[in-house]
Amino acid sequence: MLQATASAGTEDRTHSQGLPLSGITVIDLSHVYNGPYATFLMAMAGAEVIKVEPHHGEHLRSRGDMGGAALPFAMLNSNKKPVTLNLKSEKGRTLLKEMAARADILVENFAPGVMDRLGVGAAELQAINPRLIYGSSSGYGKTGPYRDYPAMDLVMQAMCGVINSTGYPDQPPVKSGAAMCDFSAGIHLYAAIMTALYERERTGKGRVVEVSMQDATYASLASNLGMFHARGDAAPARTGNRHGGLGISPYNVYAATDGYVVLNAPGDHHFRAILKVMGREDLKDDPRFLSRSSRVVHFADVDELLESWTRTMPKAEIARLMLAAAVPCAPVRELSEVILDENMHARGSLQWIDHPELGRVVLPHSPLVFEGTPRRPIEPSLPLGASNNTVFGAWLGHSEEELAALKDEGVI
């Protein structure tokens, strides 16, 4: 409970009143997307998250990327307290152990074995604090023959079948534009840690939990795996914008005058509604379109019929007409539209924030909504080491002189 002793924590204590993770302290050693997403969700649910970084900053903070990493860093590091700590020094590891003795949760996504080799693995830290929940995430997991393979989102998309399942059947495969394996692992990691936190209330004991990006990706290919199971080698590797199981029609991306729309209309009532919107009720008894299975067989005809109409008007107008008829439809939005989404802004899921380094930007809040408690206000990400004094001084109780010496020695 960092707030209880940290002088800088007064404001936080007010904010996190009533939030579910109020009073929980997290030591966050993680980097880039996977672990930081998990700890971002903890922070927004009310936890105090201490972001522990090496002196050059975690990869995402220090990455050049022609400026492209700045916003992602800000997205994932709101409401965290950044400290610098050299884990390669004995005194650095001692400080980590002092934190672990007082914390509830530790999160890391180093390669498996790194923390153990440093002498601050789960066994060492739980020996100091048996209530500590120690959560790890990695590409292939801590057990299994691939544990030491380096892994990143693109690699996992390849290994898990995402790339081969994406793109057009007559073209090379293409990755998902979203870093879906990284983020899936991050939210699974959060989930595993919360499960252990609940369990700790019953048993009084912490747990070691782990998640691999590979495991966390598998189920999302359910439709594709289903089609492969049903059809074997006759199943196409990828279906363009058609349903992954080729089991629904209409289901595609259709050209509009100013971009594209999607339509995913599994029900017969959906199709009748589409015909009405298009003014083509003359086709309502056409045997090609009467049932889902007949539409699936004739999906080329279905798609041609729809696109002959969508091509004549703007994407927003198509979506408006279809949604008014309760047909699942949406414009294919560009990011310039996504960040302004009126629904997410109305919900507080996206917020305009004046960020001291980036200026006015749109940042996400947590997707986890706890009804009955206002959202924790977003506090912009802080510079490297900004919370050193709060954490090592006010919380751990080291004097100003000690902190100065630790800084001189390159420990913090």
Add this chain to the structure above:
Amino acid sequence: MLQATASAGTEDRTHSQGLPLSGITVIDLSHVYNGPYATFLMAMAGAEVIKVEPHHGEHLRSRGDMGGAALPFAMLNSNKKPVTLNLKSEKGRTLLKEMAARADILVENFAPGVMDRLGVGAAELQAINPRLIYGSSSGYGKTGPYRDYPAMDLVMQAMCGVINSTGYPDQPPVKSGAAMCDFSAGIHLYAAIMTALYERERTGKGRVVEVSMQDATYASLASNLGMFHARGDAAPARTGNRHGGLGISPYNVYAATDGYVVLNAPGDHHFRAILKVMGREDLKDDPRFLSRSSRVVHFADVDELLESWTRTMPKAEIARLMLAAAVPCAPVRELSEVILDENMHARGSLQWIDHPELGRVVLPHSPLVFEGTPRRPIEPSLPLGASNNTVFGAWLGHSEEELAALKDEGVI
């Protein structure tokens, strides 16, 4: 705690000993991927999950799909107790309330407002059981102007920018082959519920939690959003298989003799290792390749250099050589390879199961690994209504005569 009174629960009690959610009972009203994935993870973590379905079965069970929905159903419904219940009947709602009085968690992913209109919304059920955690998931959330829009994975991929960010810059956009929005919402829903379950141990009170597919997808576009922030309209909408932020090179899919491989090698040391593997150390001082930023500028040259080599050998051999040099690399796997992954099978994340309806199939276990407790054995998904007697009889205490009457009346 269904096991405590259910005569058929003896075996389960043994299995879930020591699992973190042992003793937790879940009422699962959800369908297809989103909610069922959340409750699948609860089941595998030791909870008793009662799967409540209408008489025609939930959508995924009843969907034709030319057989393609059978495996997905089996993937997501292991270790659940299926019951039939007609929520449109007064007696059906009474039975639901009897269950809610005894349960810990209720999960649903109907359109917002459906449960309220049936008279079994969160307020009604928490009035009966204030400790009940009520978790919902929907496309756009329970608040906000889009709440009533129909939503499915394809629609959310369009709305959230996934489709526009996927594919080649000179070609139309394409969806991710994985149902990433559905599954992301499902695991976020699990996460929100676990957070509330922890909180309940502290406060004694349940919570209403909710997740939208839209919120749950946003952060996964961090790289793309970062590039858009940094470059504005100069940022390409999509980058094919290149890094979403165009900040890393080499980073691409490269052709092999028998398919493709991916390489994602951000570090200078990675590039030196690649040159060594390719026998091209003559290029180690080439200024185009010396730093990440210079490689990013010259990414076409980098990609051409790599592919001139990858084209000459099989994907497995390329991956073997690169991994031996600690370069992040993987074959682009087909689903026939994915389901046999030796790492996931070694970890127990994938298992061969003799399924009574499907025969011998590969099914996933949970990505959430709780060290120190063996995985709960996978029990294959059961037919519609298979647990009616266990749940309504042994657990709720209705007599055989009552159950027969409820069946005759079309209630169960």
